[in-house]
Amino acid sequence: MIMRDNTVFAELMLHERLLKAIDKLGFKRPTPVQAAALPEALAGHDLIVGAETGSGKTLAFVAPMLQHFLDISAPNTGTRGLILTPTRELAEQVCQAVKDIAAFTRINAMTVCGGTGFKEQAAEIRKNPEILVATPGRLAEHLERNTLDLDDLEFLVLDEADRMLDMGFRDEVMAIVQLCRPQRQSMVFSATLTHRGVREILPQVLNEPKELLLNTPQNAQASIRQQIILADDDKHKERLVEWLLAHETYDKAIIFTNTRDKAQWLAKSLQRQNRRSGVLHGEMTQDERKHVMELMRSGKINVLVATDVAARGLDIEGLDLVINFDMARKGDEHVHRVGRTGRQEREGLAICLIAHNEWNLMASIERYLRIEFERRTIKGVEGQYKGPKKVKASGKAAGSKKKKTDVKRAKSTAGKPKSKQRVRDRKDQGKRRSDSARPAPSLGDGSMPLMKKRSDR
Structure with missing residues (x-):
């Protein structure tokens, strides 16, 4: 169900406390991703959504989560909602959005990221906030140390899933998914759904998902x-x-x-x-x-x-x-x-x-x-580089790969002596040179100077 552009949030049958917060935040109409995802998420479906950053997708997964928590109270449970993000900055931003949308409710949220004291975080988790916004590495650490369990989890969201996989968090993400309660609603949001790794993990994360592709990398930047x-x-x-x-x-x-x-x-x-x-x-x-x-x-x-x-x-x-x-x-x-x-x-x-x-x-x-x-060229700040002399139809600089004929010619001449030889070289034939007499390699002979090991590699 794709909603029309003139549909207002009130028609989604959201709780009045959520509508009050949305109005205060200045959101008048759903963005395309909200219009597509909100009805499906509110209906309880698992979702895989491709939408560009800045399209308003945070509201698309936060509002259904909050709506469910308001409809079904569970005061004596542990964490009910988990949102995984690739970076601390995004986790802080998403957590603030959760707090803004939940401003007129008693639903609490906190971030679980590196860079903050582990013991202090564990103490906050013991207060049982309904929603955690976390990075995979630090959350996995809490699970390993038994300072958190996900037995009561009802909502799981992977935000920017492809980025998490690119950053090497696949094992942590899958370990977290395995510890989540099977009876849950899950959503995967990303700006790029063509990522091979994302497609591979979907069967383990989602159950009969609805797929909503709002953009591709090719059309995401029209403006x-x-x-x-x-x-x-x-x-x-x-x-x-x-x-x-x-x-x-x-x-x-x-x-x-x-x-x-x-x-x-x-x-x-x-x-x-x-x-x-x-x-x-x-x-x-x-x-x-x-x-x-x-x-x-x-x-x-x-x-x-x-x-x-x-x-x-x-x-x-x-x-x-x-x-x-x-x-x-x-x-x-x-x-x-x-x-x-x-x-x-x-x-x-x-x-x-x-x-x-x-x-x-x-x-x-x-x-x-x-x-x-x-x-574009800026007058007065031009450089010497004007681009490759020859450019193939593909846009690549010509000569970036050796031609096959050049390779064949190199193979055919390999090992063959040169036709002319200097007199000095003929005199030295058969004589063994000592190591001390050998010249030191220079940068011009193809050898590379030793590089110091950098601390940030």
Whole structure:
């Protein structure tokens, strides 16, 4: 049952206390994902839902859960609802949404994430909050130590399931699912349902589910302008970022890098330019991460430099500009990065800075999304790199793979002596050179210098 756009929340027969909270939050009409998922979830069906981030899917799984708890009181039970998320930031955000929608009820919720004292969390869990919003790693730890059981669980939600699997939480998620009460309602929400791992775990999580596909990665970003700017190296990218932040119109911006070290370096560079900027990465403590997000949401800083820890689920009001300092490593990660802007049909701008070693990656993401990024040049900040000299129809740089004829030629000449030989070499034939006389290898002979082991690998 897909509801029409003019259907109001009151027609869903939600409890008046939930309607009061929804009205206070300013939600007038259901978004497409809410219109599709709410009736099915309220009817008690298990769901697998594909919907882009920022589409309002949190309300789509929180409201049915709260409605059930209001309809059927169970004061002497343990945890009744569990929502699993891939990151602490998303868990905090979802938990706050639960509290906002449950504001006029007596239903309690808490987060169970790393970065907070285990004993303090265990003490809060003993107070039996009805709903837990958790990351898989910390929740599995509580289950192992018997500080929590899920014998009374009635609702299970996997939010951003593909991201949890990409982050290596498959074993934890499946262990948690096995400990949940079999008689429950389960829902899986994700921006990408084509993920192979998600399809593999569905039979163990859901029971005769309804599948609702609201978007694909190819059409999820219709309201986002996507551009690329060619760059020589990181220092050139730094100058491009400085120009973009000075000349683009935006309320808030987020800049993505692929490593923690680069995020810290770029954030310090922006702060030296008196930019109100902060940094967010996975090695920060939970208090540090929460503090940065509060600064961003309150507007005390308006530029956030982040690794992919911030790519999923974060909803920051007024985020108009996304800059990929480094190109995302996969198409799905690119979707979630740029999905921080252009949310709920608002227009957004996403700009990727492309060095020579990122061209083929960029081209593969274009093919995955079935779009062509807008090429852009900034006068006065141009670099030497102009793109590959030859580009195949696929968009890849020509010469990225050796031709078969080149390989055959290499095999046919392998092991054959050169036609000419220097006189000195002929004189030295048959003589054994001592190790001390051998020249040390140089970088030009194909050998690689030893690399120091990095602590963050």
